[in-house]
Amino acid sequence: MVSVHLVLFLAFGAVCVAGAVNLLAQTHPINSALSLIAVMAALAGEYLLLGAEFVAAVQVIVYAGAIMVLFVFVIMLLNAGVEDRTKGGRVAILFGLPGMLLGSTLVGWVVLRHSGTEAVAAGALPGDPRTIGQLLFHEFLLPFEITSVLILIAIMGAVVLASKPPTAAAGGRAGKAD
Amino acid sequence: MPIWLYILASVIKSAVLLVVLLTAVAYTVWLERKVVGRMQNRWGPTRVGPFGLLQPAADGIKFLFKEDLTPPHVYKPLYIAAPLIAVIFALTSIAVIPFGNSITIGGYSIPFQVTDVNTGLLLILGVTSIGVYGVALAGWSSNNKYSLLGGLRASAQMVSYEISLGLSLVGVLILSGSFSLRSIVEAQGGHFWGFIPRWNIFLQPIGFFCYLMAAYAETNRIPFDLPEAETELVAGYHTEYSAMKFAMFFMAEYANMVTVACLATLLFFGGWHGPIFGPPILQALLPLFWFAAKIFAFLFLYIWVRGTLPRFRYDQLMAFGWKFLLPLSLMNLIATAIAVAW
Numbered sequence: 001m002v003s004v005h006l007v008l009f010l011a012f013g014a015v016c017v018a019g020a021v022n023l024l025a026q027t028h029p030i031n032s033a034l035s036l037i038a039v040m041a042a043l044a045g046e047y048l049l050l051g052a053e054f055v056a057a058v059q060v061i062v063y064a065g066a067i068m069v070l071f072v073f074v075i076m077l078l079n080a081g082v083e084d085r086t087k088g089g090r091v092a093i094l095f096g097l098p099g100m101l102l103g104s105t106l107v108g109w110v111v112l113r114h115s116g117t118e119a120v121a122a123g124a125l126p127g128d129p130r131t132i133g134q135l136l137f138h139e140f141l142l143p144f145e146i147t148s149v150l151i152l153i154a155i156m157g158a159v160v161l162a163s164k165p166p167t168a169a170a171g172g173r174a175g176k177a178d
Numbered sequence: 179m180p181i182w183l184y185i186l187a188s189v190i191k192s193a194v195l196l197v198v199l200l201t202a203v204a205y206t207v208w209l210e211r212k213v214v215g216r217m218q219n220r221w222g223p224t225r226v227g228p229f230g231l232l233q234p235a236a237d238g239i240k241f242l243f244k245e246d247l248t249p250p251h252v253y254k255p256l257y258i259a260a261p262l263i264a265v266i267f268a269l270t271s272i273a274v275i276p277f278g279n280s281i282t283i284g285g286y287s288i289p290f291q292v293t294d295v296n297t298g299l300l301l302i303l304g305v306t307s308i309g310v311y312g313v314a315l316a317g318w319s320s321n322n323k324y325s326l327l328g329g330l331r332a333s334a335q336m337v338s339y340e341i342s343l344g345l346s347l348v349g350v351l352i353l354s355g356s357f358s359l360r361s362i363v364e365a366q367g368g369h370f371w372g373f374i375p376r377w378n379i380f381l382q383p384i385g386f387f388c389y390l391m392a393a394y395a396e397t398n399r400i401p402f403d404l405p406e407a408e409t410e411l412v413a414g415y416h417t418e419y420s421a422m423k424f425a426m427f428f429m430a431e432y433a434n435m436v437t438v439a440c441l442a443t444l445l446f447f448g449g450w451h452g453p454i455f456g457p458p459i460l461q462a463l464l465p466l467f468w469f470a471a472k473i474f475a476f477l478f479l480y481i482w483v484r485g486t487l488p489r490f491r492y493d494q495l496m497a498f499g500w501k502f503l504l505p506l507s508l509m510n511l512i513a514t515a516i517a518v519a520w
């Protein structure tokens with residue numbers, strides 16, 4: 001008997017793959033960005049099927065709702081037009097496709113060797129907010145804090161790179177045009 | 179409960195909720211025109227029906243029969259999809275709002291809620307954060323400089339204020355220890371010292387202030403309605419829209435207002451809690467009445483603010499969001515966390 005879960009899993013998976021392929025096939029940046037949002041939303045659906053409601057919600061809020069809004073914002077701001085379509089270099093065709101196949105086979109082999117082929121039952125993984133909070137702020141506190149410092153450094157780096165050179169900013173009020 | 183009965187109950191609840199919500203949206207527009215009219219020493223709509231009560235119906239028919247213009251220079255797929263995105267996500271988020279306790283029909287307990295998700299609050303935040311795309315894509319696909327500026331302003335404003343909005347809600351989450359809107363409301367039952375209701379507003383006044391400010395910005399209402407500032411941008415992101423497509427943006431804005439009012443009621447004002455008295459039938463209906471009354475108060479506040487305050491300048495809006503509201507909500511969160519951990 002085909003369970004509802006399997007049907008939903010395949011449906012979300014199909015949306016995910018179709019969105020990813022569409023991302024590459026589209027020539028206009030905004031269509032590619034929207035395809036990526038579809039991929040994110042379908043991934044959130046997969047998380048939901050595993051019973052990880054918190055991860056699914058965060059996936060939608062952070063990736064689909066915040067990061068992709070910034071992507072779309074930048075595309076709109078630059079008013080990026082249709083891209084030129086290139087056939088790709090000979091190197092890309094000769095090595096890219098076999099390399100991709102090899103890489104995905106390797107990842108699949110590693111994953112299957114460790115976890116077996118049986119599917120994870122829905123809700124079998126502890127995905128509720130309480131468990132995630134406990135893990136994040138007790139067991140993985142140090143990696144969590146290091147990641148936050150890393151992000152802070154990245155933000156500061158972006159500010160330094162984006163700011164005007166000191167000679168230009170010395171006269172008037174710096175950052176007035178933001 | 180058998181599965182078919184569950185599906186039937188869900189479909190009926192969704193249909194009823196949709197009708198109630200759309201009616202509420204239509205009459206919020208009427209209320210706004212009436213109240214702002216009186217504030218400006220005018221009458222507002224008076225011609226269609228008693229007190230202009232049938233004006234929403236007249237407006238709806240007008241929107242349906244107007245010519246639906248599509249300008250030649252727009253990017254058509256997204257131009258058509260944008261109002262749909264806006265209105266669909268605005269209507270979806272209402273599904274997890276609990277309106278009252280459950281009622282028992284034929285031995286089955288049916289809650290006044292389409293679905294009780296245990297991460298209901300996160301779901302609302304997620305759905306509303308997707309709703310930004312409606313406005314942003316409308317601005318971009320219209321291929322018009324005013325629309326584009328409106329869309330850019332909307333996406334920058336919503337991303338900026340979403341942070342304060344989320345942080346202002348975390349204080350409430352710390353106090354109640356749950357993402358489920360039903361348990362958040364149930365945690366607010368009872369009274370402090372026997373007479374002050376145990377509502378989160380008394381424990382989180384700064385959190386509520388931050389929520390209210392951020393919510394006004396998220397719904398693009400005055401004083402934060404810069405995405406459609408008509409004195410600078412004609413009509414902002416919906417300049418090129420007419421007839422029903424324009425009406426969809428209109429509906430989305432007012433549905434978002436209702437959702438924001440629902441959320442404020444649930445998180446800070448004790449949801450459906452209120453004095454319960456009288457015969458059993460009245461006791462069953464009073465929670466619904468209290469909930470509706472609190473939402474009405476919030477919608478009235480929206481209209482009152484619109485009739486009172488002028489629009490911010492865009493740099494003032496950004497400075498307010500990043501330099502005042504964000505630090506304030508962060509400090510509120512830290513203070514709450516320290517107080518609870520004590």
